Structure formats: C-alpha cells, structure tokens
Amino acid sequence: MSSATELPLYRSSSFQLAILLTLVIWGISASIAIAVVALTERTLLNRVSQSIDDEVSALIDVTRNDDIELWDWFDEDIQRMLIDTESLHALEPEAHLTAYISDLRDIVASPDATASADANARLYLLGVDGDFEPARWFGELYIALLFEEVPDELREDLSDTVERQLRRLPVGKRWATMTPSARLQILVDALLREPYADERCVVVLDNRTAADSTVLLDNPVVSRNGFFVLELAPHSVLEARQRRCWVRQLSLPDNRVLLIGRVETELVDAVQTIRRWRNMAIVVSLLIAIALGALLGRRIFARLHDINALTAEIRAGNLERRLRVSERRDDFDTLSENINAMLDQITQLMDGVKQVSDNIAHDLRTPLTRLRNRIEQLTLVDSPRREDVVVLAEQADGVLATFTALLRIAQLERGSRRRHFISFDMVAVLREVVDLYDVVFAEHGTVLSATLPDPFTVHGDRDLWMQAFTNLLENCLKYAPDSTAVTITVTAIGQRWRIDVRDQGPGVPDHALGQLTERFYRVNADRTLPGTGLGLALVAAVCQLHDAELTFINDGGLIARITIKNTV
Amino acid sequence: MNILIAEDDLEVSSYVAKGLREAGHSVQVVDDGDTALIEASHGSFDVLVLDRMLPGLDGLSIVKALRATGNTSPVLIVSALGEVDHRVEGLRAGSDDYLTKPFAFSEVLARVEALGRRRNTTSDAPTLQVADLKLDRLARCAHRGGLLIDLLPREYALLEYLMDHTGQVVTRTMLLEKLWGLNFDPQTNIVDVHISRLRQKIDKGYDKALIHTVRGMGYVIRD
Numbered sequence: 001m002s003s004a005t006e007l008p009l010y011r012s013s014s015f016q017l018a019i020l021l022t023l024v025i026w027g028i029s030a031s032i033a034i035a036v037v038a039l040t041e042r043t044l045l046n047r048v049s050q051s052i053d054d055e056v057s058a059l060i061d062v063t064r065n066d067d068i069e070l071w072d073w074f075d076e077d078i079q080r081m082l083i084d085t086e087s088l089h090a091l092e093p094e095a096h097l098t099a100y101i102s103d104l105r106d107i108v109a110s111p112d113a114t115a116s117a118d119a120n121a122r123l124y125l126l127g128v129d130g131d132f133e134p135a136r137w138f139g140e141l142y143i144a145l146l147f148e149e150v151p152d153e154l155r156e157d158l159s160d161t162v163e164r165q166l167r168r169l170p171v172g173k174r175w176a177t178m179t180p181s182a183r184l185q186i187l188v189d190a191l192l193r194e195p196y197a198d199e200r201c202v203v204v205l206d207n208r209t210a211a212d213s214t215v216l217l218d219n220p221v222v223s224r225n226g227f228f229v230l231e232l233a234p235h236s237v238l239e240a241r242q243r244r245c246w247v248r249q250l251s252l253p254d255n256r257v258l259l260i261g262r263v264e265t266e267l268v269d270a271v272q273t274i275r276r277w278r279n280m281a282i283v284v285s286l287l288i289a290i291a292l293g294a295l296l297g298r299r300i301f302a303r304l305h306d307i308n309a310l311t312a313e314i315r316a317g318n319l320e321r322r323l324r325v326s327e328r329r330d331d332f333d334t335l336s337e338n339i340n341a342m343l344d345q346i347t348q349l350m351d352g353v354k355q356v357s358d359n360i361a362h363d364l365r366t367p368l369t370r371l372r373n374r375i376e377q378l379t380l381v382d383s384p385r386r387e388d389v390v391v392l393a394e395q396a397d398g399v400l401a402t403f404t405a406l407l408r409i410a411q412l413e414r415g416s417r418r419r420h421f422i423s424f425d426m427v428a429v430l431r432e433v434v435d436l437y438d439v440v441f442a443e444h445g446t447v448l449s450a451t452l453p454d455p456f457t458v459h460g461d462r463d464l465w466m467q468a469f470t471n472l473l474e475n476c477l478k479y480a481p482d483s484t485a486v487t488i489t490v491t492a493i494g495q496r497w498r499i500d501v502r503d504q505g506p507g508v509p510d511h512a513l514g515q516l517t518e519r520f521y522r523v524n525a526d527r528t529l530p531g532t533g534l535g536l537a538l539v540a541a542v543c544q545l546h547d548a549e550l551t552f553i554n555d556g557g558l559i560a561r562i563t564i565k566n567t568v
Numbered sequence: 569m570n571i572l573i574a575e576d577d578l579e580v581s582s583y584v585a586k587g588l589r590e591a592g593h594s595v596q597v598v599d600d601g602d603t604a605l606i607e608a609s610h611g612s613f614d615v616l617v618l619d620r621m622l623p624g625l626d627g628l629s630i631v632k633a634l635r636a637t638g639n640t641s642p643v644l645i646v647s648a649l650g651e652v653d654h655r656v657e658g659l660r661a662g663s664d665d666y667l668t669k670p671f672a673f674s675e676v677l678a679r680v681e682a683l684g685r686r687r688n689t690t691s692d693a694p695t696l697q698v699a700d701l702k703l704d705r706l707a708r709c710a711h712r713g714g715l716l717i718d719l720l721p722r723e724y725a726l727l728e729y730l731m732d733h734t735g736q737v738v739t740r741t742m743l744l745e746k747l748w749g750l751n752f753d754p755q756t757n758i759v760d761v762h763i764s765r766l767r768q769k770i771d772k773g774y775d776k777a778l779i780h781t782v783r784g785m786g787y788v789i790r791d
Contacts, residue, residue: 390784400670401753404650408752411651420653435722436748440761463652467752474755531755 014304018297022289029285037278041271052248052261303332311339319347352413364399371395398532405534409519412541417461424462425455426497426564430488433469441473444481448473450488456497456566460546468542471535472501472560478531480505480557492566499562507554516552569593569614569684574604574630575646576622580669584617587673588680601625605633613641614684617676620647620658628661635662642683646671652751674785678737685736696731698778699791701770703731712770723766730779730789739786763787 009015247261307323314321322343323336374392378384411417434450441448458465469488476486480503489500508516508523515521517540520533539560543550548564571588575581576599585595596611598604601624608616608630616634618627625633631643643663647654650668658666665679696703700713708724710717719727729747730738740759744750763779771777780788 408651417653432748436750436758436762439765440756440758443761463749463751466750470750470752470754477756535755 012301012304014297014301017300018293020293021296022293025289025292026286029289030282033278033281033285037274040274044271048246048262049248056248056260300332307332307336307339314343319343319350349413352410364402367395367399367402371399402532402534405532405538406519409534409538409541412464412538412545415545417464417545421460422462423457423459426458426465426499427452427455427490429462429465430469430490430499433466433473434488437470437473440477441486444477446477446481446483447485448488449485451490452488453490453492458546458564458566461542464542464545468539468562469501471539475535475560476501476503476505479503483557493563496563496565499564501560502555502557504557507556507558508552510554513552513554517550569680570612571595571615571617571680571684572604572607572611572613573597573617574599574601574608574622574627575617575619576600577619580619584673584676587677591677591681593680599623601627601630605630608634608641609637609639615680616641616643617680618643618645618663620645620649620654628658628663631662644676644679644683646676655751672784674737674782675739675741678739678742678786681736682733682738682742685733696728696734698731698734698789699776701731701778703728710770712774717769719769722762723769726762726766727770727789730787733789735788735790737782737785737788742786 245259245261245263247259249259310321310323322340325333325336325340371392374388374395378388378392430450430452434448438448473486476483480486483504486501486503489498489502491498491500512521512523516523517536519537521537522531522533540550542548543562543564546564548562551561551563553559553561571593573581573585573588573595575584575597578599581597581599585597588595596607596613598607599622601622603624604616604618604622605625607613618630620627622630627645627647631645634641634643642665644665644667645658645661645663646667646669647658648669655666655668664683667675667679694705696705702711704710705728710719710724710727725747726743729743741753743759743762744752744754763781767777767779771779778789778791780790782788
C-alpha cells in the first residue's frame with residue numbers, strides 16, 4: 001500500500017501549496033513594487049515635462065510678442081547696474097564689435113571644430129553673415145555675450161558701451177527690431193540666469209551646427225513622455241562640463257531647432273534610483289517568497305508526514321500510538337485530536353467487541369451447552385415429560401434475551417439512534433415507570449415513591465429512558481429485596497438534573513462500584529440470581545447516548561445517580 | 569378465519585400454519601413476495617402474516633402496494649429486525665401489527681386473532697359487557713352486578729383493553745407493547761402483578777371469575 005514516503009514530491013499537496021504561496025506572495029509584492037514605482041516615476045516625469053512645456057510655450061509666446069518689456073527679463077543686478085552707470089564714458093561700439101567679429105572669425109578658422117562651430121553660431125546670431133546692422137544687433141549682442149564670451153580686454157569697454165547704448169535706446173524699440181532667434185537667445189540667457197539654471201538645458205541648433213556637431217548628440221534616444229536624451233559636449237555654448245540632458249525638441253520657423261529641457265539632475269536620478277530599488281525589491285521579494293513558501297510548505301509537509309506515518313503505523317496494528325498535539329491549537333492539532341479521539345473510540349469499540357465475544361463465549365456458551373445437554377438427555381427418553389420441555393423453552397428464551405440485550409447495547413453504542421431523538425417530558429416518563437412498578441414493589445412489601453419536580457424537557461429517546469429506569473427498578477427488586485422503601489428523587493443542579501434511584505439494600509462492595517456497568521459483570525454473590533448481567537450495561541449505554549452521567553454510590557443502600565443536561 | 573402466510577423459511581411457515589390450522593383457521597402459505605401480493609390482492613383473507621424479508625417483493629412493499637389499491641386487510645409483519653425504528657417503519661408502511669422473531673406461536677395466534685376480530689367489530693362502542701361486568705367508556709367506570717368498581721386509571725385501561733378483546737387471548741407482550749408502550753421485555757412479571765391487582769377488584773368475592781389465565785399464552789376475559 002502507498003504511504004507518505006512513496007509519494008512523488010510534485011503530487012504532495014503541501015509542495016503544491018508552497019509553490020502556490022511563493023508565486024502569490026511574489027506576485028503581490030512585485031506588483032506592488034512595480035505599481036508604486038511606475039506611479040512615482042510617472043508623477044515625476046509628468047511634473048518635469050509639464051514645467052518644460054510651460055517654459056516652451058512661454059518662450060514661444062514671448063518671442064512672438066513685439067511689445068514685451070525686455071527690461072523684465074533682466075535680473076536685478078543688471079537692472080541696477082544699468083541705472084547706476086551715469087558716468088559711463090563714450091565708447092566706440094563699432095570698433096569693439098569689429099574686433100570681436102574678427103576674433104570670432106579667427107576661431108571659426110581654427111582647427112578646433114567645436115570652438116569653430118561655437119564661434120560660427122555666434123557670428124550667425126550677430127547677423128554678421130547676413131544683414132549686418134549694428135543698430136539692430138546691439139541689444140542682441142549685449143544679451144547674448146554678456147560677460148561671457150567676450151574676450152576679457154573687450155569686456156569692460158563693451159559693457160560700458162552697451163550700458164550707454166541701452167540707456168540711449170528705448171528697450172521696447174530694440175526688442176521690436178530683433179530677429180526671433182535673437183529674441184530667443186536673449187530669453188535663453190535670461191533663463192540660464194535664473195535660479196536653478198544649472199538644471200536647465202537650452203540649446204538652439206541649426207542644421208549646420210547640428211551637422212558640425214557643435215552640440216554632440218550622443219546616441220539620442222527618444223525616451224518616454226516625448227523626451228530626447230542627449231549628451232551635451234563639455235565646451236558647448238553655455239556650459240563647460242559635459243551634461244546629460246532630457247530635452248524637448250521644438251522646430252523653429254527659420255528651420256532651426258530649439259532643444260530645451262532639464263539636465264539629468266537628482267530628480268531624474270531619483271527615477272533611476274527608484275527603478276533600481278524596484279528591481280531589487282522584485283528580486284528580494286522573490287527570495288522572501290521562496291523562503292516563506294518553503295517554510296510553510298515544509299511545516300505542512302512535516303505535519304502531514306507525521307500524521308501519515310503514524311496512521312500507517314497504527315494501521316499496521318500498533319493501536320496504542322497517538323498523534324502529537326502541539327500547543328498551537330491549529331487545524332492540524334484539531335485534526336490530530338479528532339484522529340486520536342477516533343482511535344480512542346475504535347480501540348474502545350474493539351475492546352468492546354473483544355469483550356463481548358469473550359463474554360458471549362462465556363455467558364452464552366454455558367447456557368447453550370446446558371440446553372444442548374438437556375436436549376440430549378431428552379432424546380434418550382421415549383416420551384419426554386412436558387415440564388422438561390418447558391424448561392428447555394425457558395432456557396432458550398433466556399439465551400435469546402441475553403442476545404437481544406447485547407445487540408441493543410451494541411446499537412446504542414453506535415450512536416445511530418440519535419437521529420430519532422425527540423423532546424419529551426422526563427418527569428412524565430418517571431411517573432409512568434413509577435406507576436407501572438409501584439404495585440410490583442408493593443408485592444415485595446416495598447414502597448416505591450418518587451419526589452418529582454415540575455416537568456422538564458429532555459432531548460432524547462423516550463423508549464430508551466423507559467427501559468433504563470425499568471432496569472434500575474428491576475435491579476432494586478432483584479438485589480435489594482428487603483428494602484422497605486425505594487425512592488426516586490429528582491433535583492435540579494444548575495443547568496442539570498440529578499435523578500437518584502435509591503434502595504435500602506446491602507449496596508455493593510466499593511471495588512465493584514466502577515464495574516457495575518460492564519457487560520455480564522455480576523457481583524460474585526449474585527451469580528446465582530437470574531438475569532442477563534446486561535441490565536446496567538444497557539443503562540450505561542443509554543446514558544452515554546444522551547451525554548448523561550451514570551454513577552453508583554453506596555449510602556445506606558445503593559444509589560444509582562443519573563445526571564442529565566436540561567435541554568429545552 | 570382465512571389467513572395468508574408469506575414466509576420463505578419453510579420450517580417457520582409450516583410450524584405457524586400447523587398451529588393456526590389446529591386453532592381452527594384456514595391457512596394458505598406462499599414463499600415469495602410476488603406470489604404473496606397476487607394472492608393477497610385476489611383472495612379474500614381475514615389476516616395476512618407477512619415476513620418482512622421475502623424473496624421478490626419484501627413485506628413492507630407488499631403492504632404499501634395493498635394499501636395503495638385500497639385493500640385494508642389486516643397485516644401482521646413478522647421480522648428479525650426488531651428495533652423500535654424497524655417497528656415504526658413497519659407500522660408507517662401500513663401494517664397493523666409488528667412481531668419480532670423469534671416468537672412463540674401463542675404470540676402469533678393471539679395477534680392474528682386480535683387482528684381478525686378487530687376487522688369484524690367496531691371497538692368504539694360506548695359500553696362493553698362481559699357477563700355482569702359492564703364498562704362505561706364515556707364515564708370511564710366499571711360496574712359488576714350493578715356495583716361500582718373503584719378502578720385506578722391504569723387498572724381501567726387494562727380492563728378496557730381486555731374487554732375490547734373479549735374472548736381472545738391477550739399475551740403479556742401485547743399488553744406491554746400496546747397498553748404501556750414498553751417495547752422490551754422486563755425481567756419481572758409486572759403484567760401478572762397488574763392482572764392480579766385487577767382480579768382483586770373484578771373477580772374477588774364473585775362466584776364466577778371472568779379473567780382467566782391461559783397457560784403459556786396470556787390472559788383472556790370471557791363469560
């Protein structure tokens with residue numbers, strides 16, 4: 001036969017459970033991690049892209065608006081400086097500009113491609129390669145080159161000149177005369193001067209500069225939310241170090257391209273970090289899930305294995321073994337308890353069957369043998385006497401009565417009669433029994449009396465209780481014939497009723513009290529009295545069937561005490 | 569009376585049939601359920617004695633079939649299944665009495681005769697009379713020779729049962745079962761004690777005893 005050890009692992013339900021648990025735990029935790037990260041990332045990126053989009057649209061608006069007050073775009077330092085430079089001396093801007101332009105042209109011609117492209121862009125921005133009008137580009141020049149790209153020796157003079165010119169020219173007018181690209185450059189610079197400018201990335205590309213790799217597009221990747229990821233060369237126009245940027249691409253009307261976005265700052269790093277954590281969480285949760293699943297599965301497997309091993313052992317015949325019940329009181333403990341209780345009952349029943357068969361062998365074989373012997377004797381007589389035959393019939397009846405009683409007790413112990421339980425008045429049953437038997441006791445000179453309370457209801461089998469009380473009373477008749485009184489007393493003890501049947505007989509030896517309800521048990525002296533030896537066994541079986549308690553007490557006679565729960 | 573016995577144990581059936589014939593009844597014996605149903609439906613029997621477990625249709629099915637077709641012949645079920653549940657089952661199926669194997673022949677005879685007679689007489693007459701003993705069911709009292717007999721309720725019930733079966737033997741088991749609802753055999757002779765109490769009141773002091781003991785069977789009240 002199969003046993004736990006021969007079961008392949010994959011068929012073991014605890015193993016399947018462990019796998020299932022692992023998957024469930026992992027699935028849940030990984031989903032949570034993925035969802036949280038995706039949500040955070042989305043929120044972050046949305047916020048970034050929203051602010052960039054706002055900037056882009058603001059830029060576009062501003063560049064298209066001729067009436068913008070350029071003054072507003074200058075930061076406070078510049079504004080203050082512009083106001084305080086009354087004593088600025090006259091400057092020859094054209095001279096400086098010519099020198100600056102030639103300077104830029106030198107750089108264009110230089111072998112350094114990046115610097116060349118950079119200078120080229122400057123020239124283009126200044127409009128040198130197109131319509132060269134100093135009056136027009138003056139403001140652009142100032143803004144675009146402010147303090148940065150101009151050679152040091154030029155800067156002071158240029159600055160002074162610019163200041164003077166600015167003071168002379170109305171700002172609005174200058175803005176109105178600028179090209180859109182110049183306006184854009186001004187705005188770009190203004191943006192770069194704002195706080196957090198380090199996070200910004202603003203680049204204007206034309207096809208040429210793009211082709212010249214002025215701005216190094218290092219594997220531009222279209223990221224989510226419509227961002228390009230690009231690497232800006234370290235010595236790009238406005239920045240000295242290489243930066244990784246997330247930018248939006250915006251096509252300008254003059255075929256140029258504005259890239260505007262954010263340097264991959266801590267904010268973006270945060271997304272990466274979160275993603276790393278997420279991946280780690282998925283891996284770790286898998287490990288935890290496996291560990292938990294294995295632990296649980298192992299525990300269940302171990303308990304089941306214990307139960308299987310032990311039941312196999314018990315089945316092999318070792319009926320005394322019992323399952324371990326732990327302190328935890330979990331469902332396995334309940335199972336173990338139930339199995340143990342079942343085993344107790346089986347053992348008890350087996351003992352019972354064994355005892356019954358022993359007793360049958362003993363108590364039925366004797367009368368049957370006697371009967372057989374008598375019949376044999378009668379076969380030797382030609383015409384048997386009628387009285388002899390009557391004795392035979394009586395003996396056969398005795399054997400049959402014993403047999404019937406045994407079967408009935410066995411049936412009671414199976415408990416199947418509980419199905420037929422009804423609610424009835426126990427007091428009425430007692431009254432009826434007393435009513436039937438008082439005349440019988442009177443014949444023996446005994447007074448049978450009963451102290452009965454108000455009716456109380458018992459859920460059970462009325463016929464069986466009739467028989468139980470009848471048996472108790474008949475025992476009084478049989479074993480306490482000299483009693484002057486037999487009394488039945490019913491008292492309420494809390495939620496229970498105590499029914500005492502008390503005689504005034506000799507009682508039984510104390511050592512026999514516990515054995516009275518055993519089948520075929522007869523106190524030695526009583527062996528000679530007629531009877532099946534099953535009367536009290538049947539009373540006990542009836543009590544057990546009804547969860548009632550049966551005890552015997554020696555107290556100036558014998559008290560048979562039945563304690564039964566009062567059910568409504 | 570005309571009696572049908574359906575019993576597959578030939579020893580039992582011949583033993584019962586022989587006894588019933590000796591008691592003056594006409595008996596037909598069949599040994600399987602199907603034949604029993606056919607015979608019972610066609611013949612006119614005063615009492616049917618059916619074994620519960622028969623080859624073919626079982627006893628309970630036969631009773632149900634008969635009752636379904638309006639046949640009200642009294643039925644005595646005889647069975648080795650003797651627990652109260654089985655008994656209740658048998659009576660619910662429509663049988664009139666239930667006797668557990670093993671049984672004494674006297675028990676069968678008494679019950680068969682009780683069943684046969686019940687069919688022919690209406691037993692709800694307001695008064696019953698045996699010789700000069702009168703029982704008034706409405707007043708629940710008895711007179712003998714015009715004198716009121718003081719009876720306890722239990723004694724009245726016993727007398728009523730006996731008089732309801734006047735001239736018929738009533739066995740101890742019948743009294744226990746039908747009068748007192750005891751479906752088991754008490755070891756003491758409580759029936760005898762109760763009868764003797766009743767006799768004290770009914771027969772003592774009168775020339776003619778009405779309650780008679782039938783040896784090995786039970787009691788009968790008759791003139």
